[in-house]
Amino acid sequence: MKVRQFKLGPMDNFSYLVWDEDTLDAAVIDPAWQPEPLAQALKAEKLKLRAVLLTHAHPDHVNAVGFFTALDKDLPVHLHEADHHMLENQPKTLKPAVDGEKIEAGALKLQVLHTPGHTPGSVCYRAGQAVFTGDTLFIGECGRVDLPGSSAEALYDSFVKLAALPDAAAVYPGHSYNGDTSTFGVQKEYNLYLKLAKQGRKADFLKAVS
Numbered sequence: 001m002k003v004r005q006f007k008l009g010p011m012d013n014f015s016y017l018v019w020d021e022d023t024l025d026a027a028v029i030d031p032a033w034q035p036e037p038l039a040q041a042l043k044a045e046k047l048k049l050r051a052v053l054l055t056h057a058h059p060d061h062v063n064a065v066g067f068f069t070a071l072d073k074d075l076p077v078h079l080h081e082a083d084h085h086m087l088e089n090q091p092k093t094l095k096p097a098v099d100g101e102k103i104e105a106g107a108l109k110l111q112v113l114h115t116p117g118h119t120p121g122s123v124c125y126r127a128g129q130a131v132f133t134g135d136t137l138f139i140g141e142c143g144r145v146d147l148p149g150s151s152a153e154a155l156y157d158s159f160v161k162l163a164a165l166p167d168a169a170a171v172y173p174g175h176s177y178n179g180d181t182s183t184f185g186v187q188k189e190y191n192l193y194l195k196l197a198k199q200g201r202k203a204d205f206l207k208a209v210s
């Protein structure tokens with residue numbers, strides 16, 4: 001499996017291309033701002049785009065979905081149902097991302113981890129040892145919980161869930177804040193929020209995010 005990270009747009013968003021090297025089946029995660037570099041990479045690597053996966057519905061993560069659904073009207077777009085109402089210009093092929101289930105993008109399989117907090121329908125996607133954390137977990141930081149639909153309590157439970165992931169798993173966040181990538185092992189040690197969640201210190205976590 002291969003992962004390519006694209007830093008795009010005025011808010012240092014990350015879009016990702018992930019693919020199976022044997023079959024060249026590919027998925028795009030959070031296409032936003034400038035779809036052209038993603039499209040160029042799909043072409044250069046001769047990839048077959050099988051699905052679009054959204055970590056949540058905020059516009060800075062989804063505003064280039066239409067570019068890909070216009071190229072393929074059957075292209076499935078996955079988003080947790082709790083965020084569907086927030087998605088503008090909903091594609092006809094909008095599908096849920098269900099906690100614990102594996103989304104099959106051809107031979108490529110990505111597991112859904114529902115991690116509400118930043119938004120009610122925020123999810124992380126795991127493919128092998130790569131975890132795409134959207135605006136839930138950043139390098140050394142956590143997602144904002146002062147937005148409509150946000151919940152600090154829900155984010156704590158989500159961080160408890162993330163703290164159980166293997167140390168070797170890679171963190172691929174939704175923005176380039178403090179860094180571009182890391183491992184869960186490093187983040188469990190240096191990310192205050194993940195550290196507090198791992199230690200079960202809910203009150204301290206809620207204080208830290210407020």
Ligand SMILES: [Fe+2]
Nearest residue numbers: 056058118135
């Ligand atoms: Fe967001």
